[in-house]
Amino acid sequence: DSGVTQTPKHLITATGQRVTLRCSPRSGDLSVYWYQQSLDQGLQFLIQYYNGEERAKGNILERFSAQQFPDLHSELNLSSLELGDSALYFCASSVVGGKDEQFFGPGTRLTVL
């Protein structure tokens, strides 16, 4: 158990819908990262937050957004969902960032029908 929690574990929805994925980092970690894992793209970095502020952005679509709250939990919002958004979404956390090791949650499996 990494100490990172994610909810829900599974999510099934329809095209065009909007969903929210939630992540709680390990106790004491200030940085939260979001990754997408799909068969064709592999593991792709989406976005990082540090202590409530966006720090780095990767291959995140404009339809996707995220935020980190004062209690350090984070949410990833996915809107206007398409079939191709079906994937595993992982949250990770680290103490600060940079070259720190990141600890991953169990993931949320999103299926868009």
Next chain:
Amino acid sequence: GNSVTQMEGPVTLSEEAFLTINCTYTATGYPSLFWYVQYPGEGLQLLLKATKADDKGSNKGFEATYRKETTSFHLEKGSVQVSDSAVYFCALSDADYKLSFGAGTTVTVRA
């Protein structure tokens, strides 16, 4: 930019065989290097890490040495078990904060 290339699988071995998974990287700075493992139906677990050249990371019988001259971080285990069946990811982290992952190598160990 940063990138990681690891040997393609799948790799199928018998129990007690020697495992090696090759990983090479391209980075502009001095990255930290990691191996993560993903067991079926689970998230990624940090297996081992190395933060500077010539460092050796080790855990659960797995080892990898940070080789700056060859930009490599190959994973090895001397005697694998069925429980080592998983997908292994090589990754690097540089000052740009994100982890860059290789494509993953699926390892299956047969009894």
